[in-house]
Amino acid sequence: MKILIIGSKGMLGQELVKVFHDQEVVAWDREDCDITQKEDVQNKIKSVAPDLIINAAAYNDVDGAEKEKDLADMINGYAPGYIAEAADEAGARLVHYSTDYVFPGDVQQGYREDIMPDPISAYGLSKYLGELETAKFTKRYFLIRLSRLFGPAGTGAGAKKSFVDKMIELAQTRDELDIINEEVSSPTYAPDLAKTTRQIVEGDYDFGIYHAANKGACTWYEFAQAIFKIKEIDIKLNPVPGSKFPRAAKRPAYSVLLNTKLPEARTWQEALWEYLK
Numbered sequence: 001m002k003i004l005i006i007g008s009k010g011m012l013g014q015e016l017v018k019v020f021h022d023q024e025v026v027a028w029d030r031e032d033c034d035i036t037q038k039e040d041v042q043n044k045i046k047s048v049a050p051d052l053i054i055n056a057a058a059y060n061d062v063d064g065a066e067k068e069k070d071l072a073d074m075i076n077g078y079a080p081g082y083i084a085e086a087a088d089e090a091g092a093r094l095v096h097y098s099t100d101y102v103f104p105g106d107v108q109q110g111y112r113e114d115i116m117p118d119p120i121s122a123y124g125l126s127k128y129l130g131e132l133e134t135a136k137f138t139k140r141y142f143l144i145r146l147s148r149l150f151g152p153a154g155t156g157a158g159a160k161k162s163f164v165d166k167m168i169e170l171a172q173t174r175d176e177l178d179i180i181n182e183e184v185s186s187p188t189y190a191p192d193l194a195k196t197t198r199q200i201v202e203g204d205y206d207f208g209i210y211h212a213a214n215k216g217a218c219t220w221y222e223f224a225q226a227i228f229k230i231k232e233i234d235i236k237l238n239p240v241p242g243s244k245f246p247r248a249a250k251r252p253a254y255s256v257l258l259n260t261k262l263p264e265a266r267t268w269q270e271a272l273w274e275y276l277k
Ligand SMILES: NC(=O)c1ccc[n+]([C@@H]2O[C@H](COP(=O)([O-])OP(=O)(O)OC[C@H]3O[C@@H](n4cnc5c(N)ncnc54)[C@H](OP(=O)(O)O)[C@@H]3O)[C@@H](O)[C@H]2O)c1
Pocket: 006, 007, 008, 009, 010, 011, 012, 013, 029, 030, 031, 033, 034, 035, 036, 055, 056, 057, 058, 059, 060, 075, 097, 098, 099, 100, 127, 146, 147, 148, 149, 150, 154, 155, 156, 157, 158, 159, 160
């Protein structure tokens, strides 16, 4: 199978490259192809002629998107449509990723795959636009939603550390941290998601939407508690409300992604243990 992985130096993209190591992989990041350049990306996809395209490229600065709406819409919204159109023309299947932030976060019991998105931030809107644009141009797509990704940082120019790595870094210089004890969501371990992606594309799954976070959910405070417990770092954690850290973008209060279509994932605590040990 010839697979084109876009965003291959990102946190998820680099794990996808590893998971598909035994396949014929063409790996692109921003320097190979800027996905916002419609003609260029479509011509390049045509010349690669892949069987499968996996698009893990994205604009992921949730607060930045409030100021850079056009850029977020272009990378997260319209570019996935360019890729979907080219995938369809090339006869390739497509995997695209989206987020729990397409949901408003007002449903305590979580969100099934078939619930209609209703984003409350510019980032969420841009990712929802990407979902719509993908579906507009091809029927042969898997749309995989995830939340709170963690794992080794990507190696691209704009690579950012995950919450897990940021906590460990902060603990080197601080003996006390205020952490938001709100915003319940499910952490997703990048290597697990890459494996799940392979299971989906190689399994007997219908095209459509999947929720593929790890099992369970937590606030940021609970996530931090688990990180320091596993690392055996003695640090005082103060649970605080989100209002303690004013941020440009609104966050869903409760955005657990319910998985009703895939085998049950392992818990986020098990995945976190593997990552940190
Ligand atoms: N991270 C999370 O917590 C999270 C949560 C929910 C959903 N997701 C979704 O999961 C997927 C993977 O996210 P991730 O965290 O692995 O992303 P990431 O680490 O930020 O990597 C994204 C990659 O895309 C590249 N890229 C950005 N703009 C591009 C462009 N115009 N043309 C070509 N490449 C471009 C980036 O290159 P540069 O480094 O040069 O910018 C980077 O290598 C995305 O769809 C994301 O929206 C992530």
